[in-house]
Amino acid sequence: MFSERPDRLNGYIGTHVGAGAITPGEKSTSVIDRDATDAIFPGHPLVRITNTTHDVLIDLIYATPDNVAGQTIYQRPICLIHRDAAACLRRAVMRATEVGCRLKIFDAFRPQEAQVILWDTAPDKAYVADPRIGSNHTRGTAVDLTLADEAGQELDMGTAFDDMTSLSHHFCDKVPPLAQANRLLLMNIMESAGFRHIPHEWWHYALPEQDAYPLIASESLGTLNPMRGL
Numbered sequence: 001m002f003s004e005r006p007d008r009l010n011g012y013i014g015t016h017v018g019a020g021a022i023t024p025g026e027k028s029t030s031v032i033d034r035d036a037t038d039a040i041f042p043g044h045p046l047v048r049i050t051n052t053t054h055d056v057l058i059d060l061i062y063a064t065p066d067n068v069a070g071q072t073i074y075q076r077p078i079c080l081i082h083r084d085a086a087a088c089l090r091r092a093v094m095r096a097t098e099v100g101c102r103l104k105i106f107d108a109f110r111p112q113e114a115q116v117i118l119w120d121t122a123p124d125k126a127y128v129a130d131p132r133i134g135s136n137h138t139r140g141t142a143v144d145l146t147l148a149d150e151a152g153q154e155l156d157m158g159t160a161f162d163d164m165t166s167l168s169h170h171f172c173d174k175v176p177p178l179a180q181a182n183r184l185l186l187m188n189i190m191e192s193a194g195f196r197h198i199p200h201e202w203w204h205y206a207l208p209e210q211d212a213y214p215l216i217a218s219e220s221l222g223t224l225n226p227m228r229g230l
């Protein structure tokens with residue numbers, strides 16, 4: 001899955017903006033057009049996600065010291081995602097709303113520098129992509145999230161985000177049935193919107209065909225690089 005070599009870390013010029021998970025026939029809808037034109041800079045593959053633009057809750061865990069690395073990684077809570085993933089996210093928001101839920105995002109685009117910190121501090125490296133290879137988060141095509149109720153209260157998923165143990169695996173029989181059901185609801189919402197799950201992290205969803213999406217260099221983000229202070 002992680003086939004990019006570090007010397008192929010790309011800027012945004014010439015990056016792939018292919019259909020990915022977008023269902024044929026849906027590309028001309030206003031929702032997708034909006035994310036295609038809402039790039040952080042003209043032609044950039046990333047768009048900015050906010051509570052108001054995408055009707056999601058956002059709690060960027062790595063912009064606080066209360067995360068698995070035990071340190072503030074992002075200097076500013078700027079949430080970015082690939083425009084193809086943003087289009088799928090809008091679908092997921094609509095489907096969550098239909099069942100009385102909201103999506104709460106913990107992380108989306110992750111600069112390579114942040115991936116290095118997570119790799120260096122990870123209690124179990126099986127749960128973190130080697131930065132020498134690259135994370136799908138650094139392609140902008142992955143999102144870490146959970147479900148909340150309409151009041152914003154997180155649903156019980158059995159573990160916290162970034163719990164790097166077997167309890168975070170889908171279908172772990174040590175997780176109570178209600179939490180398993182909540183995970184399956186999130187999976188249903190996200191997969192029906194075009195994302196794919198991975199077996200060992202209930203919170204992680206990504207577009208298929210990852211190799212079609214290059215890693216995105218944080219230098220291309222200018223002042224919107226979350227690693228950069230004001």
Ligand SMILES: [Zn+2]
Pocket residue numbers: 137142143144203204205
């Ligand atoms: Zn993830």
